[in-house]
Amino acid sequence: MSEPEQHDVIVIGAGVSGIYQIKRLTDLGVDAIVLEADDDLGGTWYRNRYPGARFDSESYTYGYSFSKEVLDEWHWKERFSPQPENLAYLNFVADKFDLRRHMRFGARVEAMTWDDDARLWQIDLVGGERLIARFVITSLGPLSIPTRPSYEGMDSFTGQSFHTYAWPQEPVPLEGKRVGVIGTGATGIQVISAIADKVGDLKVFQRRPNWSTPLNNGSISPAEMDDIRARYDEIFANCAASAGGFEHVPDRRGFWNVSPEERRALWDELYTQPGFAFLAANFAEIFFDIEANREISEYVADRIRGRVDDPELAEKLIPKDHGFGLQRLPLETNYFEAYNRDNVHLIDLSEAPIERFTETGIQTSDDHHELDLIVYATGFDAITGGYDRIEIRGVDGQTLSEKWHDSPSTYFGVLSHGFPNMLMVAGPQSVSGSTNFPRAIETGVDWVTGLLEHAFETGATRIEAQVDAEEAWVEKVKRAHDRLLLSNSQGWFTGYNSNVAGRQAGKIRYQAYFGGAPQYATMIAEAAADGYRGIDLA
């Protein structure tokens, strides 16, 4: 047998994080490759090809900030850019820096085993190949493991069916088709809005409605793009200074310091603003103060009532089990208006649950729904799912899945004690899940790269989080989380997923740091300046 291929660093995943990570490593001249399970790069933007898939972040705050050339050359055509353009952008960046030659596609990692004597990771791919690396950087993506419900008879359905994450590359004929969409999270809301006027008949299988506010998308002209380019430094500085990593700044007047009329005037204005403005440029009290949250929820409920013609239907689209902004807020374009169409029907599963699938459709407790196509917009095993799918064995053979069974435990979301030399980018308990994703990615990749440089310079071959430092970080994550009203909500932020064992409602997993991007950036910078405090380097 030939010797396993060996590298100083192996990066797993060629999505937004992996692309930037390999760029930084190759710039340093480190011997590194990326292993990617898919056939090409792009991660989320390679996979999510469903109609309506697009950024909820302003495009120019989502793109990488690291290269002036890229910033100068790339023209974002829409304020919230759609999937095909986003994938083209990632390819543009990869090609510009000739990064593909460091990437291996179709390479799915199934196991990683730490050899503490040799201080090396053994990486086993599906198919049997083994590689060796001194350091592994995991950029697995927080939403890369799609999950589906399991109902009796699902396999007997003879029409087409797929998860939104696996929407086929070839065109899916929709005209005249009877389509069922299960799930009304951010994805369901995007896809429902996009296909409502393209399909014959659309049935939306809704178990719990979500709050949703207008995306207010628009095109970006060449002249506007020139203005954005001239402002890039300011844009990224604004994002770095904001808790969510966006340009939106919270209203600092204080919820209770202004009159209800003034609050309403602000909300009327924000409702017409693009992206997360309605959420992030609002009063901070809506996230902490139950009364403030009740008032904003009632405002958004009224907006929904004003957009849906049938009052009874409008009530079914208004969440009653959680307040506004306490789960990941989906942004929409004419979502509520879709229900005013004759060909769109809400199937309220809270009244009549799904009983089973049949050859021709879905049987609920009160009706049979004939369908040609079923779309699962049923979400992901979020944040830790990618880690659970690889058998990661650290010191003394412990698996990471065992360690994280109840909730992840990390130091800054980058390291986990017992798993030396495994560095996570956009990992659990970092700010990636809770803020504008790429902004946090760049912070994370830069920090991981600095840590590796430090190890190379000092000759350290083993990097491990200290137990105390990790415990202190987990405590910080919990504290930041528990002071928010969202702490008990049923969404992927808190680890809820009805289709994954042990992730049902009521069991909180501390998956993301909610203390804000600036605080996070400051803390990790200070630890680095202090000789990578909390980390054993040997």
Ligand code: NA7
């Ligand atoms: P989400 O936000 O986790 O939403 C999943 C949706 O699927 C949600 O409405 C679920 O309802 C629904 N679901 C799951 N299982 C079922 C069954 N069995 N029956 C009916 N409905 C079901 O995932 P998304 O893909 O929308 O969004 C994930 C992120 O991707 C998003 O935040 C963006 O950042 C990108 P439930 O709430 O469990 O009642």
